[in-house]
Amino acid sequence: SQTIHQWPATLVQPVGSPLSLECTVEGTSNPNLYWYRQAAGRGLQLLFYSVGIGQISSEVPQNLSASRPQDRQFILSSKKLLLSDSGFYLCAWRISGELFFGSGTQLSVL
Amino acid sequence: AQSVTQLGSHVSVSEGALVLLRCNYSSSVPPYLFWYVQYPNQGLQLLLKYTSAATLVKGINGFEAEFKKSETSFHLTKPSAHMSDAAEYFCAVSAGASGSARQLTFGSGTQLTVLP
Secondary structure, eight states, rough: OEEEEEEEEEEETTTTTOEEEEEEEESOOOOEEEEEEEEETTTTEEEEEEEEEEEESSSSSSEEHHHHHEEEEEEEEEOOOOOGOOEEEEEEEEEETEEEEEEEEEEEEO | EEEEEEEEEEEEEEETEEEEEEEEEESSSSOOEEEEEEOOTSSSEEEEEEOOOOOOEOGGGGGGGEEEEETEEEEEEEEEOGGGGGGEEEEESOOOOOOOSSSOOOOOOEEEEEOO
């Protein structure tokens, strides 16, 4: 069966520090992968999506970047975090039009 | 282009009462529609989906939704609310279900509170 793993579950980072969130999927190949963010009191904002290794599409200009070094690995990064980067980050993969989500990472930038 | 509007960011119902969460969409092509539920500090879980088959869709946990093209709506209902239904609910629209990177467009969410 297909599963999606996301870590860490929670993260507290100071402003200006780097960030790396990792997402991996199992039980599938060549998945479409997505990074979403939920800010407090808001809906889901699509940040990045990827259709394959090394292929990244950015939906909004921001302080974040994404990479896909392997078929089933999707990484969200930042060189210097901002306060506004705080939020709940969700990785997801899509098959047959349906999104499956990871358990999320709560990021607090202080 | 596509969009989703969820009417009411917060809805409160009494335990045992009808749950009605409203969702209206716009899409230039026949849409696929989804309802997701999110419990605190967790990812989203699919409740149900409409993919151009039956207009009345039954999902998990006793929820159902009806696709009404004339009203461009896909409201979520449950006859009798349970305390465990308290969560945030998201409606989403997709222009088809291809395996491409065409993303879902999510509504802003509705927080459901169930009162004892």
